[in-house]
Every structure is written in structure tokens, then in C-alpha cells.
Amino acid sequence: MIVEENTLSSERIYEGAIINLRRDKVTVRDGRTSYREIVEHNGGVAVAALTNDGKMLMVRQFRKSAEAAMLEAPAGKTEHGETDLRAVAMRELKEETGYTAARLEHLMAFYTSIGYSTEKLHLYLATDLTPGETDFDENEAIDNCAHTPDELLAMIANGEIEDAKTIIAVQAVKLRQLAGTL
Secondary structure: OOOOOEEEEEEEEEEOOOOEEEEEEOOOOOOOOOEEEEEEOOOOOEEEEEEEEOOOEEEEEEEOOOOOEEEEEEEEEEOOOOHHHHHHHHHHHHHHHHHEEEEEEEEEEEEEEOOOOEEEEEEEEEEEEEEOOOHHHHOOOOEEEEEEEHHHHHHHHHOOOOOOOHHHHHHHHHHHHHHHHO
């Protein structure tokens, strides 16, 4: 039986530029209490950008949390108060890859780590792409590349791609291809 947890109190432990951390005291089954540590995040977008020749645009950048350069789908966070997620997706695609999309379709939304974070990403499919110049944020160093969905699936299978949003983006594109809707 699922028991909803009611928040009895909430304490802000940390407030940062990108995330906040809070500790909630909650009720659990049998009326007992427990604590939940929650990372608050504004969320963002990820873009499965498919070129006219059937390749997906990818970015490679160093990620301090993994201490490695990671191959990822273009993505970015929403700024405080931003509500037009399509505009965020278009902005991030342009900034990170230089491409603009004539067509942008919302595919799904998902929580990145539901056990402790409020971060929710919205995945968009970008097609009818036009190349252009990148416009990286001043603190970004990004390499661009493109691979077929099959190449990316093989990279996922052999552990070369470990980023969850990218794995979801590649699988979503491949599922659409298999269903004949791409």
C-alpha cells in the first residue's frame, strides 16, 4: 500500500545559484516520521536534434561531477521565471550547436533523479535544421559532433554514453524511427 508522505516541517540548508537543498520532516507509514533531503532545481530542456541526413547532434563537454568529458544531447536549464520551454529549447540548441530548427516537437517530460531532486527535463525533437554559429555561455567549452541513432545506441550499450537525458533522447528517437513516425 502506498502512503502519501505529509510534510511536517521544511528547513532550507543551502541556497545556491543553480540548486537549493532542503530537509523535510515527513510522516511515513504507521504515523512515524522520517527526513527527506531534496535538491530543488528549476528544471530545463534537452533536445534530440536530428539532421536531414538522419544524424543526431551531440555535444561533448567536461562535467566536474563525473570528472570526465561526457557526450550529451544539447540541453540547458530554465532560468528563474522562464515558462516558455520551446524558447528555452531553441535557445539551447542554437547556443550549443549553432543550429536552428524549423520544427520543434515536445516528446516527453521526466524527472532526472526522482529520489532526491525536483529537476524535471522536457525533451524536444528538433528537425528541419539550419546550421549557424554557436553562442556558448562564457563558462562553456563544448565540442560538437553528430552520430546516427544506431551508433549512439551502440555507444550506450558499451558504456561510452552515461548521461541519462542523452540515453532517453537517443532511445526516444530510435523508438520513433521504429514506429515509422520519423
